[in-house]
């Protein structure tokens with residue numbers, strides 16, 4: 001997969017899935033039960049290493065992704081964080097300068113060092129040919145959770161804060177740019193072969209705000225990371241970005257690859273950006289739940305559309321907990337022929 005990130009077309013398309021370690025796997029649910037809560041799982045290297053490796057053992061994917069969460073960054077800045085069963089994340093809110101100033105300037109080493117220890121151990125235990133991905137959330141997406149304290153349908157609270165108090169919002173984004181860059185550098189130095197920046201809420205921004213709050217912070221992170229790790233391989237996943245937005249992001253940031261969600265028109269995207277970066281994606285996670293001939297047809301269409309491109313197979317977003325394992329096996333068999 002590293003060669004594809006370097007722009008080469010692979011004879012055998014590398015495969016991995018967003019959220020490949022998760023509740024659709026019984027072995028994940030077993031460790032999750034043992035650990036108690038989700039954050040304990042993230043901060044206990046033994047557990048984090050184990051669940052990262054589970055999908056590699058079971059499916060032989062070409063990449064492993066560190067088991068953690070994008071909200072570990074605000075947590076290590078001092079935000080209170082919990083995950084309620086079936087309800088998603090709950091955070092103490094950061095809505096103004098006073099609340100931002102009460103947070104740390106750097107990431108609490110007592111939290112982050114446990115994650116970096118897991119990265120090193122995963123790299124040691126993985127087969128050499130399996131790529132290890134680190135990650136962080138893009139500043140925009142992380143800020144949406146920090147401002148609202150939770151996920152909302154269109155992350156209106158953060159969009160409103162960026163309009164009513166742009167100076168505060170800029171300071172929040174700046175804090176996240178600096179700390180996220182340091183976090184990614186730490187992961188790369190600990191053994192990650194590449195890193196992915198998840199901008200899961202990029203799609204709720206108008207074009208000008210997308211430039212300011214999504215592209216520009218990602219561009220700064222890429223520059224800060226490459227200043228320390230010049231050959232760092234970086235993937236951006238701006239979920240919901242338009243073709244124009246995706247193209248602008250590729251040109252402005254210099255990432256090695258872009259992740260595509262399932263709504264993206266593949267051939268146009270190839271024409272617009274395919275020569276400059278590798279493309280990663282983009283099977284609809286619901287097609288993987290449906291399975292059967294719908295799955296076969298969708299996989300075939302995707303393979304045809306990306307034929308001859310530097311392409312990494314993935315889903316257009318994370319795999320859902322209700323996905324049957326047999327459908328994942330069927331998808332891999334279809335891809336591998």
Ligand SMILES: Cc1c2[nH]c(c1CCC(=O)O)Cc1[nH]c(c(CCC(=O)O)c1C)Cc1[nH]c(c(CCC(=O)O)c1C)Cc1[nH]c(c(C)c1CCC(=O)O)C2
Pocket residue numbers: 017018019020021022023032038065066067068069070071083087088089135151198200318
């Ligand atoms: C927005 C976002 C989050 N986290 C993440 C994103 C960006 C990608 C995306 O858009 O999905 C990223 C993430 N979260 C998780 C990973 C691990 C690596 C992987 O396998 O991809 C990664 C890369 C584990 C997780 N993160 C979470 C779980 C479920 C926790 C559990 O076991 O109960 C997992 C496996 C919890 C989480 N974490 C987050 C939410 C909204 C939730 C609740 C929703 C849900 O439960 O799926 C925030």
